[in-house]
Amino acid sequence: MIRIYSFLQGIFVFFIVNSVFAQVSLHGIIKDNNGHVLEGVNVVLNPGNHTTSTNKKGGFIFDKIPEGTYSVTFTHIGFKSIMDKIEVGKENVSLNYSFQEDLLELQTVVVTGNFEPRTKIESSTSVSTIDSKTIHQIFPRGTADALQLIPGTFVDASAGEVFTKVYSRGISASAEDDTGWYYISLEEDGLPVSLIQHSYYSPDLFHRLDLTTKRIEAIRGGSASITAMNAPGGIYNFISHGISNEFGGEIQLQSGIQGEGNPLYRVDATMGGPLGNNWFFNAGGHYRYDDGARNSDFTFSKGGQFKYNVIKENSHGYFKFYGKFLDDYTNRWTGVAATNWDNPQAAFGQDFRSTSLLMPAFGASIPDGRNLANGGSNSFDPSKGVHAKDLAFGFELLQDLGNDWSIKNNMKLSLKEANWQTSISNAFVSLNDPTAYFISDTSGSTFPIGQVVFRDAQSGAEVARLDNSGILSGDPVQYIGEGRLPNDAIMGTSPWFKDNKADEFMNEFTLRKQWDKHDFTTGFALGFSDTSLFTQGSFAYVTYEPNPRMLQVTLENPNEPIIALSDANGVSNYGGLFFVNSKAKVSQLATFFNDKWKVTDKLHIDLGFRLERLNHNGSKDRFAPFTQTGGVDGDTNTAYDNGVLASTGEQDTFDYNYNYASYSVGANYKIHDNSSLFARISHGNKAPELNYYFNNFSNVPINGKGEIQKINQLELGLKSSLKDFSFTSTVFWSQLKNIGVTNFEFDSDNGTIFYTPIQLNTSRTIGIEWESAYQVFNNLTVRFNGVIQDPKATKWTVYDASGTVDVADDGIQDFSGNQLAFNPKLMLNVSSEYQKDKVSAFIKWQFMGQREGNVANAFQLPAYSVFNLGTGYEINKHWSANVLVTNLFNSDGLANFFGANSFGANANGVTSEFIQSNPDASFVVVPILPRGAILKINYIF
Numbered sequence: 001m002i003r004i005y006s007f008l009q010g011i012f013v014f015f016i017v018n019s020v021f022a023q024v025s026l027h028g029i030i031k032d033n034n035g036h037v038l039e040g041v042n043v044v045l046n047p048g049n050h051t052t053s054t055n056k057k058g059g060f061i062f063d064k065i066p067e068g069t070y071s072v073t074f075t076h077i078g079f080k081s082i083m084d085k086i087e088v089g090k091e092n093v094s095l096n097y098s099f100q101e102d103l104l105e106l107q108t109v110v111v112t113g114n115f116e117p118r119t120k121i122e123s124s125t126s127v128s129t130i131d132s133k134t135i136h137q138i139f140p141r142g143t144a145d146a147l148q149l150i151p152g153t154f155v156d157a158s159a160g161e162v163f164t165k166v167y168s169r170g171i172s173a174s175a176e177d178d179t180g181w182y183y184i185s186l187e188e189d190g191l192p193v194s195l196i197q198h199s200y201y202s203p204d205l206f207h208r209l210d211l212t213t214k215r216i217e218a219i220r221g222g223s224a225s226i227t228a229m230n231a232p233g234g235i236y237n238f239i240s241h242g243i244s245n246e247f248g249g250e251i252q253l254q255s256g257i258q259g260e261g262n263p264l265y266r267v268d269a270t271m272g273g274p275l276g277n278n279w280f281f282n283a284g285g286h287y288r289y290d291d292g293a294r295n296s297d298f299t300f301s302k303g304g305q306f307k308y309n310v311i312k313e314n315s316h317g318y319f320k321f322y323g324k325f326l327d328d329y330t331n332r333w334t335g336v337a338a339t340n341w342d343n344p345q346a347a348f349g350q351d352f353r354s355t356s357l358l359m360p361a362f363g364a365s366i367p368d369g370r371n372l373a374n375g376g377s378n379s380f381d382p383s384k385g386v387h388a389k390d391l392a393f394g395f396e397l398l399q400d401l402g403n404d405w406s407i408k409n410n411m412k413l414s415l416k417e418a419n420w421q422t423s424i425s426n427a428f429v430s431l432n433d434p435t436a437y438f439i440s441d442t443s444g445s446t447f448p449i450g451q452v453v454f455r456d457a458q459s460g461a462e463v464a465r466l467d468n469s470g471i472l473s474g475d476p477v478q479y480i481g482e483g484r485l486p487n488d489a490i491m492g493t494s495p496w497f498k499d500n501k502a503d504e505f506m507n508e509f510t511l512r513k514q515w516d517k518h519d520f521t522t523g524f525a526l527g528f529s530d531t532s533l534f535t536q537g538s539f540a541y542v543t544y545e546p547n548p549r550m551l552q553v554t555l556e557n558p559n560e561p562i563i564a565l566s567d568a569n570g571v572s573n574y575g576g577l578f579f580v581n582s583k584a585k586v587s588q589l590a591t592f593f594n595d596k597w598k599v600t601d602k603l604h605i606d607l608g609f610r611l612e613r614l615n616h617n618g619s620k621d622r623f624a625p626f627t628q629t630g631g632v633d634g635d636t637n638t639a640y641d642n643g644v645l646a647s648t649g650e651q652d653t654f655d656y657n658y659n660y661a662s663y664s665v666g667a668n669y670k671i672h673d674n675s676s677l678f679a680r681i682s683h684g685n686k687a688p689e690l691n692y693y694f695n696n697f698s699n700v701p702i703n704g705k706g707e708i709q710k711i712n713q714l715e716l717g718l719k720s721s722l723k724d725f726s727f728t729s730t731v732f733w734s735q736l737k738n739i740g741v742t743n744f745e746f747d748s749d750n751g752t753i754f755y756t757p758i759q760l761n762t763s764r765t766i767g768i769e770w771e772s773a774y775q776v777f778n779n780l781t782v783r784f785n786g787v788i789q790d791p792k793a794t795k796w797t798v799y800d801a802s803g804t805v806d807v808a809d810d811g812i813q814d815f816s817g818n819q820l821a822f823n824p825k826l827m828l829n830v831s832s833e834y835q836k837d838k839v840s841a842f843i844k845w846q847f848m849g850q851r852e853g854n855v856a857n858a859f860q861l862p863a864y865s866v867f868n869l870g871t872g873y874e875i876n877k878h879w880s881a882n883v884l885v886t887n888l889f890n891s892d893g894l895a896n897f898f899g900a901n902s903f904g905a906n907a908n909g910v911t912s913e914f915i916q917s918n919p920d921a922s923f924v925v926v927p928i929l930p931r932g933a934i935l936k937i938n939y940i941f
Helices: 002-022 143-149 690-693 912-917
Strands: 025-032 042-046 050-053 059-065 066-077 079-088 091-100 127-130 155-157 163-166 184-188 213-220 234-240 248-258 261-275 278-290 301-314 316-330 336-339 365-367 379-380 383-403 406-432 451-456 462-466 487-514 518-537 551-555 578-598 601-626 647-671 677-686 709-721 725-742 744-747 750-756 759-777 780-794 797-800 809-812 826-836 839-848 862-876 879-886 893-900 923-927 932-940
Touching: 025 066, 025 079, 025 725, 050 059, 079 091, 143 155, 143 163, 143 213, 163 184, 163 234, 365 487, 379 487, 462 725, 578 647, 578 690, 601 690, 725 797
Parallel strands: 025 091, 184 234
Antiparallel strands: 025 059, 042 050, 042 066, 066 079, 127 213, 155 163, 213 234, 248 261, 248 932, 261 278, 278 301, 301 316, 316 383, 336 923, 365 379, 383 406, 406 487, 451 462, 451 551, 487 518, 518 578, 578 601, 601 647, 647 677, 677 709, 709 725, 725 759, 744 750, 759 780, 780 826, 797 809, 826 839, 839 862, 862 879, 879 932, 893 923
16 A cells, blocks of 8 residues: 555656646747847737736746747737747747838737727728837927828818817818817827817817827728717827836937027926836826927927826736826917918018017906906916816726626816917008007997007007098098008907816726627717806007017097007907807717627628717807996096906807717728728718807807718728838728808907808818838838828808898808818828938928818918928937937928908908909918927937
């Protein structure tokens, strides 16, 4: 018995010892095709689903691996995946691989616009990505500017970091300058930056690009109809850094100049790593001080943001806590005067590259029409621009429930504020135009005829004195003395005060089940926004010249009291041009499902459906001019406070529901491992934004809800990733119906600014977009993307108010069949990138084709080109230096058109007949931003 026991014990020990000795380590080093080690490569070993990632030296290791046959997979963003079969015996295994660059990241997994992660080549959507390397090559001019690299995307970033426009495939008509992201979902880590939009309140106010963004994913149209919240035109998702197994980060110092030597200083930082027990963190942000690309007498932008995330991994998934604090001041550039309709040239001494026409800094106190009885007022300083604040907290989880079930939930709470103190309009107003004087007091209690004196508001020195006694009978004004105003005009501009707040909550939940040939996802999305808006507009007396000065204006008729037409700062008609005081609650609920059906090994089809319901509930105050004798201050000798618009106590309410269904069907056929065909048909909807209520229905009941716009899209594409050449190309057709169009106009007879009645229109765009990259040799890559399209306004009418509120002389103009405004037929991006050892360089060419300046097709914005240049040197493994130059040749491209150069004019007011009658008239255009150069010093740790 003892012998048997000893024998069995020996056998047991033999197997244990041999098993232990048979467990070996599997290790290696991963490099790119230039010999640089790669950190963060995901390594998966099967069977067993062992996972790890490479460290800073490119190394990885698996310990105690038993004998057997294994498959090992290496994946890294920007490189083609590597799969290999290996045999593990009794000795340690060393594996060394060199990654081949995935030129268009077609084998990279994307999460945007899909209900489950897919590689780009397997996706049945038109998706593009921008990696961290390319983000480092972007000149720091804002979110929209970065998106110019994405094919088929129209970007107008001429105003700066905010007040931008982004759209694609002709889905553009309601994307006005003040709601430029109308059809687009700007997202951070899968959730919208903001749920709502209205005039001067778009998501770009609350988003800044810095080192905390690891990559950008972009979906143009297609599946956005069923995966985005009320944004069928596309999704632009900025994705933050995730898990890092070793502590490290990057600090970036930037210093440069823009325009005529205006300085820019900026510091970015990001860091992350393990916290122990499967906890990880990332944190970072930026701060900047920027005098701006054009000339003004104040700091154009200052401030920054801080972002973080904390991630806990477990055996079934992860939990993530994240947040952001944005506290930022910036501004936006306005238009510049031009003449010569056929070949626009800057006029009145202005310059397309340097002129801003923004009011200089000053400090005024303007009565608050919401609270005049209690002496309420608003401080106003145009140097503050827009002060945006966003405090956001979120929680995301992904958990495997077993049996091929999984759940994912992402929720975010944010508190937003946006306070505008800036100017709108910078039009030419002739001294021979009665508007120049009567706009100082629209209550009619002042008759500003006689001797008018203009003084420099800062120095008090008299600039000009004139007599306008004959102006109402058509006689020109007469100067008294030698003083003159530049260009015999003042600038028609309004001190524009807006105070916006929004408390928002959003959540997206998905439940996923995989079996056999189906991958089914269902879930819901919800969002709530509690927002308030106050808008107040005054008038200001400002010189019409490239560097405007504020003017203090008085009426000084002999033997009569001196009447102040402006205050000491030059502000006039306190709160008399605009008044909007509104509140709204927006609730958005959606449910969706999607089934990805694997028909064969090469063909899969996905079908998605979304039901959505929006509710807009709110109120809008009625208003009237304050009627106290002598105005707010009771002084009959101060005219500037006589016409303050104030709440009457009455309100017009709205409570409307918008219900709609959207669908999208896609198919992907895998030709071979590196090529696929895809097709998609989609029907989406766009419910009105809050500007529908806020901008319309002035002092009248809100007696109807807005129209839901309908978006129909078809696309057919090819994706291919060869050894040295990758490309995608997509043929598309898109149609936008029920487009509500209204114009912003000024009635000079009574000093009223109003919006014209809405017209419902339709547009159609067909085209082809492509993205390609060719590795000429190991160190040189050439990239080429673009779009050729035919955008048409198939049915289009414009309400013609003839410049007055009176409807007796109104009419409707029909421009059906014309080219759709602001949509080029051709956009191109070509770049060449070189990297060898420690040296890198790139040059990029952006071409923007000719665009129609309005739907009348009366004025064309000429085509233009922009070249960007960069070079870098890796000093050692920690330090590097880069120089970036944007708009290398200082191109004078024109990005936008605001119509005739008169106060309250708009682009649609310019017709062929108008140009024929006014061949020498000036008009307002917005040039692209001038040259900028910056030095970046990076420290990686």
